[in-house]
Amino acid sequence: MYPTLSTTLRPDPALTGHERRVRPDPSRRARRATGLGLLLPVALAACGTTATGADPGEATTRVDGGTIVYAHDQEPPCLYGGWVQQAYLSRQVLDSLVSQAEDGEIVPWLATAWTVSEDQLTWTFTLAEGVTFTDGTALDAAAVSRNLEYWLEEGGNSTVAAYLARYYADSRAIDPVTLEITLTEPYAPLLPALSQAYFGIQSPASLERPDEEICEAPIGSGPFVVEGWDRGDAVHFTRNPDYDWAPENALHQGPAYVDGIEWRFVHDPVARFGALGTGEAHVVYDVPTPQWEVAEARFDVQQYITPGRPVALGLNTVEGPFADRLVRQAFAFGTDREAAVTSAFHGVIPYEGNGSISQSTPGYNAEAADDYPYDLDRAVALLEEAGWTEVDAEGVRTREGERLEVSIVYGAGSIITAEGTTVLQNIQDQAKAAGFAVTLVPATREELFSGKYSGPETYDAKPGYWTSPTAGVLHITFRQHLEDSPNFSNSSFYNDPELEEIIVEANSTLDPTEQDRLYGQAQQIISDQAASIGLYTQTTSIAVGPELRDVWLEDSQGEPVFHDAHFVE
Amino acid sequence: MSAPTTLPTERPDQASPGGGTGEAPRGPEPSGTPRRTSPRAVLTRLVSRVLGAALVLLGAATVVFAVQTLLPGDRATLLLNLQTGEAIERTPEELAPINARFGFDDPVLVQYGSYVGGLLRGDLGTSFQQHEPVTQVIGGQILPTVQLALGALVLAWVLSLITVLATAGRRRWIAGLGSGLEAVAASLPHYWLGVILLVVLAVQAGWFPVMGGTDLAATVLPVLTLAIPLAGFLGQATRDELDRVLEQPFVLSARTRGMGDAAVRVRHALRHAVVPAVTLSGWALGSLLSGAVIAESVFSRPGLGQVLVTAVDSRDLPVVGGVVIFVALVYVVANLLVDLAYTVIDPRRRP
Numbered sequence: 001m002y003p004t005l006s007t008t009l010r011p012d013p014a015l016t017g018h019e020r021r022v023r024p025d026p027s028r029r030a031r032r033a034t035g036l037g038l039l040l041p042v043a044l045a046a047c048g049t050t051a052t053g054a055d056p057g058e059a060t061t062r063v064d065g066g067t068i069v070y071a072h073d074q075e076p077p078c079l080y081g082g083w084v085q086q087a088y089l090s091r092q093v094l095d096s097l098v099s100q101a102e103d104g105e106i107v108p109w110l111a112t113a114w115t116v117s118e119d120q121l122t123w124t125f126t127l128a129e130g131v132t133f134t135d136g137t138a139l140d141a142a143a144v145s146r147n148l149e150y151w152l153e154e155g156g157n158s159t160v161a162a163y164l165a166r167y168y169a170d171s172r173a174i175d176p177v178t179l180e181i182t183l184t185e186p187y188a189p190l191l192p193a194l195s196q197a198y199f200g201i202q203s204p205a206s207l208e209r210p211d212e213e214i215c216e217a218p219i220g221s222g223p224f225v226v227e228g229w230d231r232g233d234a235v236h237f238t239r240n241p242d243y244d245w246a247p248e249n250a251l252h253q254g255p256a257y258v259d260g261i262e263w264r265f266v267h268d269p270v271a272r273f274g275a276l277g278t279g280e281a282h283v284v285y286d287v288p289t290p291q292w293e294v295a296e297a298r299f300d301v302q303q304y305i306t307p308g309r310p311v312a313l314g315l316n317t318v319e320g321p322f323a324d325r326l327v328r329q330a331f332a333f334g335t336d337r338e339a340a341v342t343s344a345f346h347g348v349i350p351y352e353g354n355g356s357i358s359q360s361t362p363g364y365n366a367e368a369a370d371d372y373p374y375d376l377d378r379a380v381a382l383l384e385e386a387g388w389t390e391v392d393a394e395g396v397r398t399r400e401g402e403r404l405e406v407s408i409v410y411g412a413g414s415i416i417t418a419e420g421t422t423v424l425q426n427i428q429d430q431a432k433a434a435g436f437a438v439t440l441v442p443a444t445r446e447e448l449f450s451g452k453y454s455g456p457e458t459y460d461a462k463p464g465y466w467t468s469p470t471a472g473v474l475h476i477t478f479r480q481h482l483e484d485s486p487n488f489s490n491s492s493f494y495n496d497p498e499l500e501e502i503i504v505e506a507n508s509t510l511d512p513t514e515q516d517r518l519y520g521q522a523q524q525i526i527s528d529q530a531a532s533i534g535l536y537t538q539t540t541s542i543a544v545g546p547e548l549r550d551v552w553l554e555d556s557q558g559e560p561v562f563h564d565a566h567f568v569e
Numbered sequence: 570m571s572a573p574t575t576l577p578t579e580r581p582d583q584a585s586p587g588g589g590t591g592e593a594p595r596g597p598e599p600s601g602t603p604r605r606t607s608p609r610a611v612l613t614r615l616v617s618r619v620l621g622a623a624l625v626l627l628g629a630a631t632v633v634f635a636v637q638t639l640l641p642g643d644r645a646t647l648l649l650n651l652q653t654g655e656a657i658e659r660t661p662e663e664l665a666p667i668n669a670r671f672g673f674d675d676p677v678l679v680q681y682g683s684y685v686g687g688l689l690r691g692d693l694g695t696s697f698q699q700h701e702p703v704t705q706v707i708g709g710q711i712l713p714t715v716q717l718a719l720g721a722l723v724l725a726w727v728l729s730l731i732t733v734l735a736t737a738g739r740r741r742w743i744a745g746l747g748s749g750l751e752a753v754a755a756s757l758p759h760y761w762l763g764v765i766l767l768v769v770l771a772v773q774a775g776w777f778p779v780m781g782g783t784d785l786a787a788t789v790l791p792v793l794t795l796a797i798p799l800a801g802f803l804g805q806a807t808r809d810e811l812d813r814v815l816e817q818p819f820v821l822s823a824r825t826r827g828m829g830d831a832a833v834r835v836r837h838a839l840r841h842a843v844v845p846a847v848t849l850s851g852w853a854l855g856s857l858l859s860g861a862v863i864a865e866s867v868f869s870r871p872g873l874g875q876v877l878v879t880a881v882d883s884r885d886l887p888v889v890g891g892v893v894i895f896v897a898l899v900y901v902v903a904n905l906l907v908d909l910a911y912t913v914i915d916p917r918r919r920p
Contacts, residue, residue, distance in 0.1 A: 069780075071780060075879070077651060077652075077698040077699060077879070077883065078652070078698075078699075081652045081653065082652055082653035083651070083652065083653055155663075155666070158649065158652065158653045158663075159653050159655075162653075162655075210700075211700050212699070212700030212701060215699070215700060230871060231699070231706075231709065231710070231871070231876075232710060232865075232871035232872065232875040232876065232879075233781075233782070233869075233870075233871040264780055264869065265869065266780050266781075266869040267866050267869065268764070268767070268866065268867050268868075268869065270764055270767060270768060270772070271767055271771075271772075271779050271780060271781075271867065271868065271869055272780075274767065274768070274771065274772035274779040275779040275780045277772060277779075278771070278772065278775050278778075278779050280778055280779050280780050281780060411656060414656075415656065444882070445882045446640075446642070446647065446881065446882050446883065446884055447641075447642060448656040449646070449647045449650040449651055449656050449883075450640075450641075450642025450643055450644065450646055450647035450650075450884065451642050451643050451646040451647070451650070451656075451657075451658050451659070452641045452642035453656070454646075454656065454657055454658040455658065464656070486658070486660055488657035488658040488659070489655065489657050491657075
């Protein structure tokens with residue numbers, strides 16, 4: 001069986017036999033391999049793995065019930081928190097006020113309507129009626145207000161704080177279904193921010209419980225309930241039978257079709273993908289790029305290009321060789337990052353030339369992404385201009401006897417995957433031509449997160465990313481780091497009052513066109529300064545087996561949504 | 570990993586392991602001094618063993634404490650960053666509640682004192698990350714790891730004995746095949762072997778589940794992953810001895826009495842030949858626990874190994890300490906058992 005068109009093996013929405021919206025829109029978020037590249041891997045698939053038999057397009061009848069086995073990678077320490085690994089899990093049990101649909105449109109969820117005052121300082125949300133938490137208590141405005149207090153005043157979620165601390169003033173319940181949030185300054189990205197799972201609403205009674213209980217089983221109003229957590233193995237979710245308040249962009253209202261989810265933690269990519277082939281898992285996370293085309297031929301593969309900051313090299317603008325803008329620019333010109341990325345990820349994950357905002361983010365500046373094409377001559381000229389004129393016996397440039405040595409510290413296995421490490425190794429090799437001696441320093445998760453490599457004296461460059469549905473993330477990643485308002489997320493240590501002013505102005509601009517222009521301007525400044533050099537987009541992918549339909553990746557951060565999922569026969 | 574042949578010499582507490590083992594029986598203990606067997610001597614020996622074991626455990630706990638506490642980087646920052654997925658510096662205001670909660674601000678000696686004090690009271694502490702008592706964190710995960718380690722040890726013994734008995738002291742090419750197999754097995758890295766077994770027997774052939782679990786079917790491949798290299802080590806150690814023993818006069822005399830080859834090997838020669846492998850087993854049980862870290866990860870199997878990796882990643886001192894103390898305890902107990910085993914195998918060592 002050698003299909004000539006990859007589309008013949010994909011589930012056809014027209015054949016599924018019931019009303020559904022097609023998602024995700026492949027043209028926007030998903031990039032699929034096309035053309036000749038497909039033929040060889042399909043041949044490998046035919047001889048390399050056991051056949052699944054059924055064409056995914058054949059089965060059409062929805063079967064209610066059943067438990068979805070989902071194989072995920074990392075197991076976080078708690079099911080609720082400010083890390084995307086926690087958002088994956090808490091998204092299953094918590095609902096947010098709003099949901100982000102495709103193309104950045106914000107649609108109702110727990111909030112059915114909202115208005116903002118003329119001065120943009122007062123937001124009023126009307127809440128859906130009849131919503132109950134799974135502990136039986138009712139969701140009302142006071143409950144939401146209690147969550148805001150928990151996140152921002154009790155340190156309940158520091159990622160929420162990263163977005164809102166500067167802007168949040170107060171919140172109160174005007175009546176049971178009307179919530180008012182007041183801000184200190186206008187903040188236009190409020191709605192996209194609220195659509196993320198970090199902002200999932202928990203039952204106030206749940207929040208009164210000790211930390212360890214919130215950690216093990218957050219209680220919300222979502223389509224599923226945490227039934228139990230076998231650490232090191234799986235989290236078990238069961239269906240919330242009363243659920244009737246899915247976001248507007250869901251495919252159906254009412255309780256989930258399936259009985260529950262068995263959320264397994266399978267760290268080994270070979271085992272994870274293998275489990276889908278043998279039918280032990282129905283959905284697997286993070287399709288290995290070497291197997292990408294095999295996966296596309298046999299399964300429903302969905303890719304989500306995360307908006308926010310892409311995986312980019314933050315260059316240390318205050319200490320070491322990169323303190324000189326010319327040297328930073330020389331490094332950008334002197335490395336063929338596009339080739340490095342394409343080869344490391346087998347062409348599956350896109351190169352991102354923009355160092356501050358990824359291509360799937362509203363307000364992305366596409367021109368800034370082309371500022372530094374591979375140009376060895378320009379790199380050399382810039383280094384000469386910066387005084388690095390001599391070349392020693394090993395081909396490394398020197399200035400007054402000092403060698404042009406730079407260290408790249410990267411979170412191996414935590415921030416940077418094995419394939420991402422290959423990108424860095426490629427860059428290390430490429431940079432030799434211009435005369436850079438690059439040292440790669442792998443940091444364990446423990447070293448990285450304990451702050452060993454946080455200060456400007458500890459690295460010359462450090463790759464990082466920040467998933468966010470809005471270009472307003474620039475306020476987190478490039479706000480100035482000042483004595484009285486420190487910003488350690490600015491990994492380039494790049495302090496620029498003008499840049500901060502533009503970002504703040506953009507955050508306070510409601511008109512999307514004007515806002516995009518300002519965000520674009522901010523990205524251009526960062527690019528001109530070469531403070532952060534783009535590598536690739538942070539990307540989520542899942543593969544869904546042929547017996548399951550309508551699993552989708554939500555749009556603010558790419559978490560899998562199982563509320564609409566159902567088995568077919 | 571150390572070469573197996575060097576291992577016995579790394580155990581100075583072992584009373585002359587080679588002493589009476591490979592040699593032909595020469596009647597009474599050759600050393601000459603008569604062994605004292607008074608109850609008092611036994612008691613003294615027992616007390617000193619227990620004290621020694623306690624010191625070993627305290628040493629292990631101290632090393633863990635030192636490593637976890639004195640490494641560069643800040644523990645409160647680490648815990649906060651792990652909650653948010655960011656690797657950034659934190660302000661003192663953000664860190665203050667965490668420092669207060671876990672006492673990270675106290676002088677190191679005070680922290681050490683309270684940690685060891687807790688241990689002496691039998692209190693392993695509460696996990697920094699999971700907010701649960703360590704006994705609970707570890708207790709829930711011990712069984713699958715113990716099953717894995719013991720299963721691997723037993724299987725390794727079976728595999729090595731079969732190979733050695735079938736091939737040692739045979740024609741050159743058969744013996745060569747046996748020792749060649751052992752050398753290859755002993756040099757297989759756990760990770761590589763595990764992935765190969767996973768791909769071939771689980772993903773391709775579909776004989777075993779790909780995603781682990783702790784039932785019997787899911788236990789087979791992780792046990793094989795740990796048992797095959799260990800069988801190589803044990804086989805090598807046993808084979809050298811067996812080759813030597815088979816050339817001893819008492820073997821010849823047994824044969825001249827008309828005893829069959831299999832009986833000579835199993836009933837006479839084997840008893841002498843297994844002593845080095847028994848010595849190795851004490852070490853092996855401990856090393857199986859560390860090998861379990863990899864096997865559990867490859868086969869997505871819950872267990873102590875995964876607990877340890879997560880805890881080290883988050884510098885969760887109570888949990889790391891708990892696992893290390895448990896493993897140290899296993900070493901201590903295993904070596905006591907090995908000593909006991911000598912006396913079973915070699916009656917001359919009985920008091």
